């Protein structure tokens with residue numbers, strides 16, 4: 296039986312693993328994809344302290360994993376498919392095994408929100424993408440569109456101008472939510488055309504994306520935009536399907552914790568983007584992970600396990 300099993304290998308998970316392993320707890324982190332979570336899709340990070348020069352998300356992810364492993368944390372590449380959390384001995388079911396642990400730290404993070412318009416599902420992976428840094432290079436010399444108005448949408452649009460001659464930025468309001476510095480960069484980039492007050496009604500194409508239909512929400516007029524790629528950047532939703540009905544969630548589906556990352560179940564903690572909080576960033580995910588691991592250690596000690 297493990298002392299701590301951590302579900303999810305983003306910055307929250309790897310920081311929890313570092314703190315737990317360094318406290319000499321028998322620690323296992325389970326990650327279903329590549330290490331780093333959303334951070335691994337970020338091509339440049341400028342706001343993680345300690346790096347005066349920008350660092351890439353994948354680079355920071357590798358460093359976090361290496362650091363956690365150095366103290367003995369084990370990393371398993373598998374998907375957690377079920378959890379029994381209400382027992383003293385927590386049960387973690389993966390696609391290959393059933394594992395047991397004294398404590399569980401839920402760090403499954405979040406995933407991109409979908410548009411929900413016709414054509415999106417059908418053309419996913421054939422021109423519809425949720426990660427400009429992962430897929431941008433495939434669109435070299437093509438016209439693309441980014442949907443959204445926050446930091447991620449602005450960053451994506453700027454990043455795509457490296458490869459694409461023209462990038463439409465489609466936003467449903469008449470001003471961007473992105474931080475001022477990013478807005479300035481967008482407005483001063485000749486390759487970016489912002490399509491204000493508009494929503495995507497349909498993405499069309501037979502095998503690959505050929506264009507999109509957008510509607511102006513103020514005039515109700517629709518127009519077609521020729522684009523071979525659509526990058527959706529309209530926010531995220533928490534990965535809480537696994538724990539629905541098992542731990543307390545808020546209306547938006549985020550896990551409710553107290554300040555010590557404790558969920559409503561003893562011995563079960565949540566850290567990072569998956570929990571209800573005001574700022575979802577790498578630094579706050581890392582901070583949550585450290586607190587959760589510390590609390591898991593205290594729980595084990597207090598229960599004289």
Ligand SMILES: Cc1cc2nc3c(=O)[nH]c(=O)nc-3n(C[C@H](O)[C@H](O)[C@H](O)COP(=O)(O)OP(=O)(O)OC[C@H]3O[C@@H](n4cnc5c(N)ncnc54)[C@H](O)[C@@H]3O)c2cc1C
Nearest residue numbers: 303305306307327332333334375404405567568575576577
């Ligand atoms: C494009 C983009 C740019 C960003 N830029 C910045 C930035 O510049 N600075 C900044 O501070 N933040 C940035 N962020 C936000 C930051 O990446 C997130 O806040 C942070 O990654 C959250 O970490 P996390 O560990 O909580 O979750 P995540 O990073 O979402 O990681 C969760 C992990 O859990 C895994 N997982 C989920 N379910 C299971 C399961 N059932 N079994 C096993 N594994 C599972 C997932 O595969 C994933 O790897 C950006 C995010 C995006 C999308």
